[in-house]
Each structure stands twice: as C-alpha cells, then as structure tokens.
Amino acid sequence: MLEKIFIKNIGGIKEADLNFTGGLNVITGESGAGKSSVVRAIELLTGSRGGVKFIRVGETHGSVEAKFTDALISREINQNGRSKTKINGENLPLNDCAKITGSLVRIQNQFAQLELLDKEKQLEMLDSCLDEKIKNKTFKDFQEIYDKAKSSAEELRAIKKRRSDIEKQYSNAKEIFELVKIAKPEAGLEIKLENSLADLTHKISRRERAKESFDTLTGGLSENGLIENAETCFEELYEFMSDEDADEAKRSFENLYAVIKNLSGAFNDEENDLNSREEIEKRLGALRRLKRLCNIPDENELLNYCGEIYKNLQWLEASYKDLEILSVRSLDEKKKANALALEIRHARQEAAKNLELRVNALLNELAMNGINFKINFIGLQKLKRNGADGIEFILNDGSREGSIEKIASGGELSRLLLALQLSLPRQWLPPTIVFDEVEAGLGGRAAVLSGTQLKKLSKNCQVILVTHEASIAALGDNHILIQRLNGSTFMKNISGEERIKEIARMLSGSPDMTEALEHAKKLINEQL
Numbered sequence: 001m002l003e004k005i006f007i008k009n010i011g012g013i014k015e016a017d018l019n020f021t022g023g024l025n026v027i028t029g030e031s032g033a034g035k036s037s038v039v040r041a042i043e044l045l046t047g048s049r050g051g052v053k054f055i056r057v058g059e060t061h062g063s064v065e066a067k068f069t070d071a072l073i074s075r076e077i078n079q080n081g082r083s084k085t086k087i088n089g090e091n092l093p094l095n096d097c098a099k100i101t102g103s104l105v106r107i108q109n110q111f112a113q114l115e116l117l118d119k120e121k122q123l124e125m126l127d128s129c130l131d132e133k134i135k136n137k138t139f140k141d142f143q144e145i146y147d148k149a150k151s152s153a154e155e156l157r158a159i160k161k162r163r164s165d166i167e168k169q170y171s172n173a174k175e176i177f178e179l180v181k182i183a184k185p186e187a188g189l190e191i192k193l194e195n196s197l198a199d200l201t202h203k204i205s206r207r208e209r210a211k212e213s214f215d216t217l218t219g220g221l222s223e224n225g226l227i228e229n230a231e232t233c234f235e236e237l238y239e240f241m242s243d244e245d246a247d248e249a250k251r252s253f254e255n256l257y258a259v260i261k262n263l264s265g266a267f268n269d270e271e272n273d274l275n276s277r278e279e280i281e282k283r284l285g286a287l288r289r290l291k292r293l294c295n296i297p298d299e300n301e302l303l304n305y306c307g308e309i310y311k312n313l314q315w316l317e318a319s320y321k322d323l324e325i326l327s328v329r330s331l332d333e334k335k336k337a338n339a340l341a342l343e344i345r346h347a348r349q350e351a352a353k354n355l356e357l358r359v360n361a362l363l364n365e366l367a368m369n370g371i372n373f374k375i376n377f378i379g380l381q382k383l384k385r386n387g388a389d390g391i392e393f394i395l396n397d398g399s400r401e402g403s404i405e406k407i408a409s410g411g412e413l414s415r416l417l418l419a420l421q422l423s424l425p426r427q428w429l430p431p432t433i434v435f436d437e438v439e440a441g442l443g444g445r446a447a448v449l450s451g452t453q454l455k456k457l458s459k460n461c462q463v464i465l466v467t468h469e470a471s472i473a474a475l476g477d478n479h480i481l482i483q484r485l486n487g488s489t490f491m492k493n494i495s496g497e498e499r500i501k502e503i504a505r506m507l508s509g510s511p512d513m514t515e516a517l518e519h520a521k522k523l524i525n526e527q528l
Contacts, residue, residue: 001069001431001462002042002105009062010044010054011037012489019493021478024458027466027491028473028502029482034489035466038482039436042066042464043107044075047098052081068104069431073097105432108417116417117405122393123386125420126375128428129351134344142340146385149333156326159319166312173309176293180306182286187299193284200277204270211267217260227260341388348389349377358423359416366415366453367446372396373416411446418453422460432462451475470506474523500524 007016012034029035040054041064048054055062055077065074075097077083085097092100116122127135170176183189219225234253238246287299296302352375359373378390395407395416408416421429435454451472457463458477467473479499482491494502501511503520510516 002066002464003069004067005038005041006063006065007038007041008064009056009059010041010064011056012484013037013041013491014056014488016489016491018480018491019478020462020464022458022462023477024455024475025462025464025478025480026473026476027464027480027482028468028506029491030484030505031468033482033484034491035482036436037489038480038491039107039434039466042105042434044077045073045097046101046105046107047094052077052079055079071100071104073101102430104430105434106430107434107436116393116413116420119390119392122375123389123391125424125428126348126352126355126391127386128424129355130344130347131351134347138340138343138347142337142344142387143385145333145337145340146383149330149337149383152326152330152333156323156330159323159326163316163319163323166316170309170312172293173313176290176306176309177313179286179290179293183283183290185287185290185299185302185306187303189299190284190287193280193287197277197280197284200273200280204273204277207267207270207273211270214263214267218264227257231257337383338388341383344387345377345389348387348391352377352391355423359419362419362422362453363415366419366449368412368415370398371412373419415446415450418450418457422453422457426460429457429461432464433457434464434466436466437468447472468506470503470520471523473506474503474520474526 001022002020004020005016005018007013007018009015016038018038027035027038037054040048044054044064045066061076061078063074063076065072071087072089073085073087075083075085075094083094085092085094087097087100127139130139215225217226219228231253234249238249241249291297291302294302294305296305356374363369363371363373372395374394374396376392376394378392380388380390382388393404393416394401395404395412397407400407404413404416421433447469448471451467451469452475454463454465454472455475465472465476473479479494479502480491481494481498481502482489484490500517500520503523504513504516505511507519508516
C-alpha cells in the first residue's frame with residue numbers, strides 16, 4: 001500500500017509530506033484548494049504524459065516521491081519536457097516504472113469509468129472470477145494450442161501464397177523447360193551456334209558443288225559420265241596400240257577408275273552434316289525463343305533465371321507433401337483449440353451468473369433499485385488468444401435495456417464500477433485505489449450508500465478518496481485536510497476537533513455552526 005508521499009511544485013502544492021494508513025483515507029478541502037493536485041501527483045508516478053502542465057506556476061521543475069510497502073518510487077519533471085523516474089534509487093524508463101506503479105495503485109476517475117466501457121476490460125473483469133483450474137490450466141493449455149494453431153495457419157497461408165505466386169509467375173515454366181532442354185543454354189551460346197551454323201552451311205554448300213562435279217564425272221545414277229565416255233574412247237584406241245602398251249593403258253585406267261569410285265566416300269558425311277545443321281538450327285531457334293519468352297537477352301542472366309525457376313519448381317513439387325502434413329496438423333490444432341474455447345465459454349457463463357447476482361445485490365444497496373445488471377455473450381467469428389467470446393455489460397431499468405454506455409448516467413457508471421470492484425475477487429484489486437470525487441453526480445442517500453460501500457472496499461485494499469461529501473468523509477480511517485492560504489496549498493493529517501470542524505464545514509459551509517458541529521460529531525461517532 002501507499003504509506004507516504006512527498007510532493008513538490010505540483011499543481012498548487014509548493015511542498016507537502018503526507019502519511020497514509022490502511023483502510024479508507026479521505027482528502028477534503030474547499031473547492032480550488034488543491035485536492036486534485038494529490039491525485040495528479042500520483043498520476044505522474046503511474047506514467048502520466050504531459051507532466052509539464054502539472055508543474056506549479058513560476059517553477060521550473062516538480063517532483064513526487066512515494067513510499068509503498070515494498071518500493072520507493074519517484075519522478076521528477078522539468079519545464080523542458082524531460083523527466084526522470086527511479087524505483088528504489090535505480091533509474092528506469094518511464095514505461096517500465098509505470099508498469100510497476102500500475103500494479104501497486106489504480107486511479108479511479110471519469111477516465112476509469114470510460115475504461116469500464118471497454119469490452120476487453122469487461123472480459124478481464126469476468127475472467128478474474130473464473131475457477132482457478134480454468135484460469136491456471138485450461139487457459140494456459142488453450143493459449144499454447146492457440147499459438148500453435150495460429151503459427152500453423154500462418155505457415156499454411158505462407159505456403160499456399162508462395163505456391164500461388166510461383167504458379168502464377170512461372171505459368172509458362174513447362175514451355176521454358178522444354179526450350180531449355182533443346183537449347184542447353186550456356187555463356188556465349190548464341191554466337192557459338194551462329195558461327196557453327198555458318199561454317200556448316202558453307203561446308204554443305206561446297207560439298208553440293210563438289211558432288212555436282214563428281215556426278216558430271218561419274219554420270220550419277222542415271223546417265224553416263226565423263227569417265228564412262230573415256231572408257232569407250234580408250235577401248236577404241238587399244239586396237240591401235242601394242243599389246244604391252246594396251247595392257248599398261250588398261251591398268252592405268254582401271255586404277256584411275258578405282259580412285260574416282262573411291263572418291264564417292266567423301267560424300268558419306270553429308271547426312272551427318274545435314275542433321276548437325278538441323279540440330280544447330282533447332283537449338284538456336286529454341287534459344288532465341290527462350291530469350292524472348294523470359295525477356296532476358298544475356299545467356300548468363302538466362303541461366304540464373306532458369307536456375308531460379310528450377311529451384312522454385314523443385315520446391316513447388318516438394319511442398320505438396322508439406323502442405324498435406326501441415327493441413328492435417330492445423331486442422332487438429334484448431335479442433336483442440338475450439339474444444340478448450342468451448343470449455344472456457346461454459347466456465348465464463350457460469351461465472352457471469354454469479355457475478356450478476358453479486359453486482360445486482362450491491363446495486364440495490366447503492367440506491368439503484370429496479371436496475372438490473374447482466375452480461376451478454378457475443379460469439380466471435382474466429383478465435384482470439386483470450387477465447388471465442390466477446391461480452392457486453394448490460395443494464396435494464398424496466399423500461400429499456402442496452403449496453404451500459406447507452407443506458408447508464410455518470411453517477412450510475414460510478415456506482416456500477418464500485419459494485420464490480422466489491423464483487424470481483426480480491427486478487428483483482430491493486431493494493432491501493434485512488435478515487436477522485438467518486439460521489440460526483442450523486443446526492444443524498446446515493447452518496448451515503450456509496451460511502452458505505454467504499455468503506456467495505458477499504459477492508460480489501462487501501463482506498464484514498466478525494467471527496468466533498470461530509471457523510472463519506474466521516475467514514476475515513478485517516479483524514480487529510482487541504483487548504484489554500486496566500487496563494488499556496490497546505491495539507492495535513494487531522495483528527496479530533498480539527499476533523500469535527502472540517503466535517504461541519506462540509507455540512508454547512510462554516511466550521512463553527514453549532515448544529516453542524518453536533519451533526520459532524522454524530523457522523524464521526526457512528527463510525528467508531
């Protein structure tokens with residue numbers, strides 16, 4: 001709990017040193033005396049931004065130091081906007097300090113009432129009422145399987161998206177790979193193929209001319225050639241030659257004829273050359289088509305691109321199995337998460353019934369008779385980390401029913417929040433709660449009843465209350481008076497006659513009116 005607070009140059013306070021006790025601590029004083037400056041000082045400890053506006057007029061810096069049961073927390077703010085926070089003498093970032101202070105003290109004001117309208121906060125309140133087994137085990141199991149299911153679903157979506165992207169990006173991959181098989185791309189291939197094709201074409205052309213000449217010599221397949229005509233001529237000449245010369249001439253001609261016949265072997269590679277040219281033309285055509293299809297003119301880039309396609313398509317093929325395994329796993333995890341979420345829902349519905357009973361009983365004690373509080377459940381379309389439920393706090397006044405932000409007045413919200421704090425488990429409460437004029441908007445019996453419930457609440461945690469209501473102030477276990485004299489704010493703990501006079505002032509506007517003093521004594525004595 002908060003034991004002491006030292007305030008310097010905050011709001012209207014030049015310097016103040018206050019002591020608090022357990023139970024109900026009330027802070028009173030005339031309007032404008034600076035009561036809310038104490039609340040502002042505590043707000044600074046809980047991480048309030050824009051602290052510069054809280055610095056006392058004419059001063060360059062302000063500070064707050066609070067002694068809690070197990071921690072000494074301080075914050076100093078300067079006109080330049082900088083601040084320094086410490087816990088037990090150690091400098092800490094404001095956010096870290098605020099988290100620690102926020103676990104020690106909660107400030108209840110109009111902003112806290114607005115927080116009550118937040119659906120997530122409402123669910124937190126309900127969940128604090130759950131059975132310990134549900135809170136400690138079922139919730140833990142659910143969140144573990146939810147995280148796994150979420151991770152699997154994200155992985156599944158990522159795989160499906162990548163598959164879709166690859167299939168879309170490489171929709172013509174089949175044709176590309178067919179062309180790759182034919183072209184067999186390599187660095188500088190197009191020039192190599194063009195040169196090879198030119199050389200081969202020239203060779204084939206020369207062979208064709210040589211073959212025409214050879215056919216003229218041999219006569220080809222259907223006609224007599226020059227050699228056959230020569231043979232006929234030689235046979236006629238043999239008659240005029242000696243036998244020895246004729247035999248020599250015949251042998252020479254036969255040798256020549258044999259040589260010429262053997263020359264036909266020079267044309268045996270003709271088919272191979274034609275096939276080679278066809279193969280080169282096919283590769284060259286495939287390569288050029290591949291470049292146009294991929295819009296990549298450079299063979300090295302083309303090779304890299306084709307390698308990338310190959311890797312992606314390999315992954316695509318392998319991902320079929322991964323996709324199947326992950327789909328089964330994801331479905332199983334979702335089923336388990338849904339089963340646990342349903343168990344949590346049933347527990348919440350049971351807890352909601354009990355919370356409704358407790359709150360409605362307290363609302364009657366807070367002069368809200370005829371107003372019924374209930375909790376509506378809203379099924380979510382998909383799971384969240386806190387389950388499958390949304391809830392809404394509902395009020396029914398007999399003539400109309402609706403969510404609390406539509407039905408409740410400011411005073412009713414204040415009392416509803418108080419009823420909830422009294423109805424929720426003790427561990428949901430922080431060690432200290434600060435109320436800033438919780439009775440605002442209330443009057444008469446409602447204010448008195450609210451004070452009675454605040455007294456009850458102070459049995460479970462320390463309550464610090466800024467109030468203008470005498471009947472509530474009289475309930476305090478510790479009374480702090482704030483006064484403004486000569487432009488400065490002063491405060492002190494009061495008791496005895498000083499306290500009686502302050503209660504009398506709150507009742508009548510005068511600390512010396514006899515009737516008010518008697519009434520003040522009666523109010524205080526009733527609490528003893």
